[in-house]
Structures are given as structure tokens and as C-alpha cells.
Amino acid sequence: MVLLFEILSLALTLALIFHSVRVRGSGFTILFFVTGAVLGILRENVVAQITDLYSYNPYAFNFWIGSAPLVLAVFWSFTTYISMTLSERLVHGDFVEGKRLIPTLLVSMVFMGAYAAMNEAMASVFPMVLWKFQAAVTIWGGAPIMVVFGYGGLALIMLTGVYIIQKRRWRVWVKVLAGVLSTLLMIPLHLAWIAGVRAVISKVVTLL
Helix, strand or coil: CHHHHHHHHHHHHHHHHHHHHHHHCHHHHHHHHHHHHHHHHHHHHHHHHHCCCEEECCCCCCCEECCEECCHHHHHHHHHHHHHHHHHHHHCCECCCCECHHHHHHHHHHHHHHHHHHHHHHHHHCCCEEECCCCCCECHHHCECHHHHHHHHHHHHHHHHHHHHHCCCCCHHHHHHHHHHHHHHHHHHHHHHHHHHHHHHHHHHHHC
């Protein structure tokens, strides 16, 4: 089953890359998907080494880069790209041009949160993800509710970074390099976001 998930994820990403090149241009496409690949793999290796959040089931995935399943090189890219594209259609925005940017970002967060609720439930039940702590509040499947906000936060951080970089008057290779290096800032920002979300959830549960 997981092998099928890995194959379908790659196939979907290739289709989205084709769409992005046709609609947004090759420069943006390279920046977006390379940044997403580095962010996905690097972030998950950092999480595995320095946090007590979760790990991936070593028997579930077939291909790995360090502590991260290889599929994560495309996972964050395709989920964020789909969320961004659907959001543009709903709010009549244009991410590359910055038209209705804030509504596009906010609706993208909502789409990512909804996807998280489904995906993480499946990943926890299968199990592909092994949670290392007892969550204060869970969604179906036993996944912590914080994943809903975690996905949304990562989409906001990644899209904001890509938008800022793609607006610069730089050569494509410089933008891609900047995107790769920006992941070193995106990762701690997202970990701080997660820590804040966990703190708020715990506080709300205590008050209730």
C-alpha cells in the first residue's frame, strides 16, 4: 500500500510540475519544487533528530534519505501547490503576480489543514507515522489535532518564502539557491509555530 502511495505521489507531482511550467513558467516551477523538496527532506531529518514529536515507521516506507522517507521530497510540494492553486480559483487571485495574495495564503492554509486531517489519520492508523507523545486532543485515527495547524503553518511559511524570492530580479539559479538556503529559516520558524500551537492547545484543554 505504501509503495502505491509513493508511486502515486511521484506521478501526481510530475503532473503538477507540467501544469506549473505551462501556467506559471519554468523559473517559478524550478524554484517552487526544488525548495519544497529540500524543505521536506531536511525538515523531517531535523524533526527526527531534535524533537520528541514523531518518527516514521521504518518498516512502512521503501525509500529513504536519512531519517526521512524519500516521498517527502515531493509530498510538501504537491500538497502546497494544489492548495495554492485551488485557493487562487476561489478568491480569484494570482499567486505569482501577488493578486489577492493574503486571501490566497489564508485559504491555502485551510485546504492544507483539511488535507492534514485526512492524511495524518490514515498515516497514524496504517501506521506510517509513530507519535512519541500523548496528544491533548486528537482527530480520528489518533493523530494530534495540532497537525491540522501544522500543515497550514508550513504552507504559509513556504509560500511566503517562495513569493518573496520569486519577486526578486535575480537569475533563476540564484532564486533556486535562495530558495534552498531559505529552508534553513523556514524549518525553525515552523518548529516555533508547532511549539506555539501545542502550547495553545494545552492551555485551552486545561481551561476546559
